[in-house]
Amino acid sequence: MPRPLLIVLALLALQAALVLLFVAPGRAPEPHGLPVGVVGAAPAAAGSGLEVHRYADAAAARKAIREREIYGALAPGRVLVASAASPVVAQMLHEQGAVNGARAEDVVPVAPGDPRGAALNLLLLPLMIACFPLAALLGRARLSRGRMLGAVVAFSGLAALLFIVLGNPGSGNASAPELLPAFWRVTGQLLPPGAGGQAIRDTAYFDAHALAPPALVLAAWALLGATLILIGRRAPKAAPAPALRIAVPV
Numbered sequence: 354m355p356r357p358l359l360i361v362l363a364l365l366a367l368q369a370a371l372v373l374l375f376v377a378p379g380r381a382p383e384p385h386g387l388p389v390g391v392v393g394a395a396p397a398a399a400g401s402g403l404e405v406h407r408y409a410d411a412a413a414a415r416k417a418i419r420e421r422e423i424y425g426a427l428a429p430g431r432v433l434v435a436s437a438a439s440p441v442v443a444q445m446l447h448e449q450g451a452v453n454g455a456r457a458e459d460v461v462p463v464a465p466g467d468p469r470g471a472a473l474n475l476l477l478l479p480l481m482i483a484c485f486p487l488a489a490l491l492g493r494a495r496l497s498r499g500r501m502l503g504a505v506v507a508f509s510g511l512a513a514l515l516f517i518v519l520g521n522p523g524s525g526n527a528s529a530p531e532l533l534p535a536f537w538r539v540t541g542q543l544l545p546p547g548a549g550g551q552a553i554r555d556t557a558y559f560d561a562h563a564l565a566p567p568a569l570v571l572a573a574w575a576l577l578g579a580t581l582i583l584i585g586r587r588a589p590k591a592a593p594a595p596a597l598r599i600a601v602p603v
Contacts, residue, residue, distance in 0.1 A: 375522045378541075382441060382532035389446065390414045390426030390433070396453055398427055398446075402531075418460045421555060421563035424529065427455070435461040437558035439529035440470040461558050473553055474526040477546050516545055526550035542567070545574055 384402035392408050408414040414426035418435045425434040425446040432450025434443035436459050447457045463470040523541025530538050541547035548570035555564040
């Protein structure tokens with residue numbers, strides 16, 4: 354088989370794999386342990402994959418929503434949602450409440466300039482891309498030119514794989530982590546895109562409630578990066594080539 358054809362087939366296979374990785378996690382979102390509330394004698398939330406919490410009154414449910422314990426709650430005559438937590442989940446709960454004639458109440462709405470809550474999902478990717486050259490510059494420590502080139506290439510391949518190919522589709526920023534399949538639901542929150550998206554959401558809308566888990570993940574990645582930079586700075590310089598001396602007879 355001609356080499357150009359092999360290259361084209363390999364690139365097509367890579368492209369198909371990337372499309373699958375980006376599309377598969379969010380193609381058919383289903384709840385997996387999604388925490389929702391039920392107030393008093395309200396009808397129980399229907400469907401599997403829900404983690405149902407009972408509350409005595411609507412005030413207690415609103416407090417739980419604001420503190421990021423649940424995504425929303427079904428109450429007598431109303432459905433409490435938080436579009437700032439996840440517009441997708443808010444729509445799901447609103448549709449379920451509409452079956453019983455309940456009116457929707459958005460306890461924690463998204464910002465007026467971001468009616469669909471898309472800004473948080475779109476924010477992380479340019480932030481990550483902008484950090485790549487900065488990280489490469491910070492690594493320009495006491496390394497030879499060849500070692501520096503190798504380090505930059507290795508960093509770019511690893512960062513693209515972890516943060517963009519795996520981290521971005523598994524972040525759950527466009528919907529909710531609990532709506533992703535098992536692998537993505539767990540792995541995505543251990544990578545900067547997922548942890549960063551949740552940290553921004555918790556800080557911007559929920560007064561830093563539930564901020565500790567994503568903050569710890571981000572701190573661990575920052576510590577890893579700082580450690581690698583220190584290791585690079587302590588690496589010995591490449592020994593200069595000995596000068597060539599030519600003996601001249603007298």
